[in-house]
Amino acid sequence: MDKKIFRRSFIKKAILAVISLEAGYLISDIFKNKSVKKLNPDLFSAGKSNIFEKNKMYPFNSGKFYLSVFDDGGMLAISIKCTHLGCIVQPDSKGFLCPCHASAFDKRGEVLSPPATRALDIFPITIEKGEVMIDINSPIKRKKGFRKSQLTYV
Ligand code: FES
Incomplete structure (x- = not known):
């Protein structure tokens, strides 16, 4: 085989190999994006809902809230x-x-003794893919205290 033909053949194979590799990466990216839907990055993940027991309170200091179940x-x-x-x-x-100043609140955050006059704020909870997600950027002021509608269920 003469050198020119060998060189052309080699370059063709190299280009095909690069194109195949790029196509492979593109296809794998498409499948990754379809199979793994990311959770909302603006929400605080408290963990899987099945790890929380009833009648318990869990502190999340980094999220600045207590999760009461x-x-x-x-x-x-x-x-x-x-x-x-x-x-x-x-x-x-x-x-x-x-x-x-010794204000006291019950487990639902309602005032038991002053000087506080308003219940502790709450944060919206959503369940995403079995995970408890807290919107720590959207505190809710409760002027009328606790309502059952404020509870979130899995
Ligand atoms: S800041 Fe909590 S009772 Fe005054």
């Missing part, structure tokens, strides 16, 4: 910020206690 399975994401002057409330046997 009630006896019927309803969930509330309750803000850690006291509605009096914004101190961080701590869980106690009745619900939450503010260390700054």
Whole structure:
């Protein structure tokens, strides 16, 4: 085989190999995007819904909320910020206690004793692919306190 023919054949094979590789990457990207739908990156993931037990409260300090799960399975994401002057409330046997001026709140975040006059804020909860997602950028002020409609169920 003369050198020119050998070189042309080699270049053709090299170009075909590069094209095949690119096509392979493109096809695999298409399948990856279809099979793995990403969760909303603006939401805080608290974890899979089946890890949470009823009648328990789970602190999420990095998300600035407590996830309360009630006896019927309803969930509330309750803000850690006291509605009096914004101190961080701590869980106690009745619900939450503010260390700054002693406001107390029940497990649903309703005021038990002043100076706070308003229930603790809550955050919207959605369940995405079995995962509990909290919208920590959208606190909800509860002027009228707790309502059963505020609970989220799996
Ligand atoms: S900041 Fe919580 S009681 Fe004042």
